[in-house]
Amino acid sequence: MTKMPRWADIALIPLINLALALLVAGIVLLFIGQNPVEALQIMVRGAVGSTYGWGYTLFYATNFIFTGLAVAVAFHAKLFNIGGEGQAQLGSLGVALVCLAVPWPHWLLALPAAIVGGAVFGAAWAFIPAYLQAKRGSHIVITTIMFNFIASSLLVYLLVSTLKAPGMAPESARFPEGAWLPSARELFASIGIEFSRAPLNVSFLVALLACWLVWLLLWRTRLGYEIRALGHSEPAARYAGISPPRIVIIAMLISGALAGLMAVNAVMGEQERLLQDNVLGAGFVGIAVALMGRSHPVGVLLAAILFGALYQGGAELEFETSVPRQMIIVIQALVILFTGALDNMVREPVTGLFLRYGKRKPAPGTPAE
């Protein structure tokens, strides 16, 4: 046995990371005079204790699935796309333009159009850094993060000028009723189940579909193979006749399109109009989600739900107790830190333990390697 069993790699390590993060968060809470057990209870109850909690948890999770997949696809090509935030903002613009341009008769027509709008705008925003990386060698990390600021300023500019609705607030007009996505409440009501008013909507299904399509792309298509080959070794990929610039650009376009799709959930599903900061950091959370999910669509899905729960639970914690807002960000940041950045801190000792344990007594059913 030379490595850990798969279940340990996929499930055990993230759980240990999460437990450590919660432990440290608990100590921090103790220092500011709060009861960590009570705080955890409030967070769990707030996130998954009611249909309202689930509605928000899965709503946030939908955002994180899209941004997480975006980061994951780029990771496979060894590209670190930290521009999910900006690509999602441009995606919002695309979705909003599509929704506002046509008096949509029915959401079934509006949804595919909005998906195209969000994906095209997100991909276009990722194209420029991708081109610069592929052809000029400008580092993708630097360019994508700079593009986040440009996207944010562009949106602000449009919202105080051309897209601004009458009234005082910098926001676009509300989308026509035909472009409102059915919420979970309406969907569940049609089969006779009572569900709270929460922004969870059909985009969650789109997100699940996206997970499957990404899996299909990466492991069942030639393009996916080329992306992964490039990520493993550029010289080998080149030797095999793969053109690195082409793959870099394609991988980033897919990544940007996935990030842009987030807007279908946030802008079309919830806000129903274009607001100024509608992404709420989901682009960055996507990085943690992809890291924790080991860049696999199933992992991304599970990690996104965990982060959705953390967001919703954190919001409840802020609402129910006097834990200051900044503290909640600290807790969320600790989870990101432990699951993302400090992954190896846990991985190596655990792998070591498994190797020693595995030598003495191989687990039954484990094939010898």
Added chain:
Amino acid sequence: MTSMSKILGAAATLALSAGAALAEPGLIIDLGGKFDKSFNESAYTGAQRWVEETGGDYVETELQSEAQREQTMRRMAERGANPVVVLGFANASTLEKVAPDYPDTNFVIIDEQVDQPNVKSIKFAEHEGSYLAGMMAAIASETGTVSFVGGMDVPLIRKFACGYAQGAKAVNEDIEVIQNMTGTTPAAWNDPVKGGELTRSQISQGSDVVYAAAGGTGVGVLQAAADEGIYAIGVDSNQNYMHPETMLTSMVKRVDNAVYDAFEAAEAGTLETGLEVLDLESEGVALAMDENNEDLVTEEMRTAIDEAKQQIIAGEIEVHDYTETDSCPVEM
């Protein structure tokens, strides 16, 4: 899988025990922060006063971004908070969408009108109070130039500016009024550094009285005025105490009273929805006079202001409201 279903089961039990609704009022503090020394803080003070006087309890939460408005409002309503008080015009479109979902909950919005059967809209006659502030500024000014620093460039803030300019011109027809806005997004409510810069630039153009209607940004304006030794006029809360030597007065907008009254009316079950305008007559807007500025306020100012106030209330002076026409009759 078993452990997962255990967790879910435990969560469900918790949920069952936590279903009780509360009938406390709720307050959503807007962007810019609870202690902005201005608009939000005034609302907070009103809520605190209600707690002290009635021993009641209320739920409060602070917004961090535009996109949180909807969830925050819904969470308040879901938890049974009643009424839910939201601060500022930026909430209008969200409230328009959320209020119909909770017909049994009353909402109170300050600074903007939302036409829903369960929403009470409270607006202030800021132009009237600003008119008086403008008069005071014009009397105090020696250079013949006074200035205004606004927060976010919206009709509401232009309403302040326009009232101020009208008041100043009523005292001195030839006075010059400089107007600057901090920005076009909600970030402009919380940018004291830029507020200070704008003030310095106005001073270099000759202004010797500055009026800030800019939320948290105003702190920088008042500080710059104090540093440069010119008069300043605060807004929303009574800010006279911040720089007693240079604070001429504050155009107080009684957001605290509005919140207090809403809480109290809700408790008594007498909260009336619809539009309410708080003006000079109902003391919804006023100039703050206290021990901090008594040395700065001259007898001339006092008489002029009292007289104008009575005339406005009686309808003899009509102060133009910028938001009615989206224009200002006097030049700035």
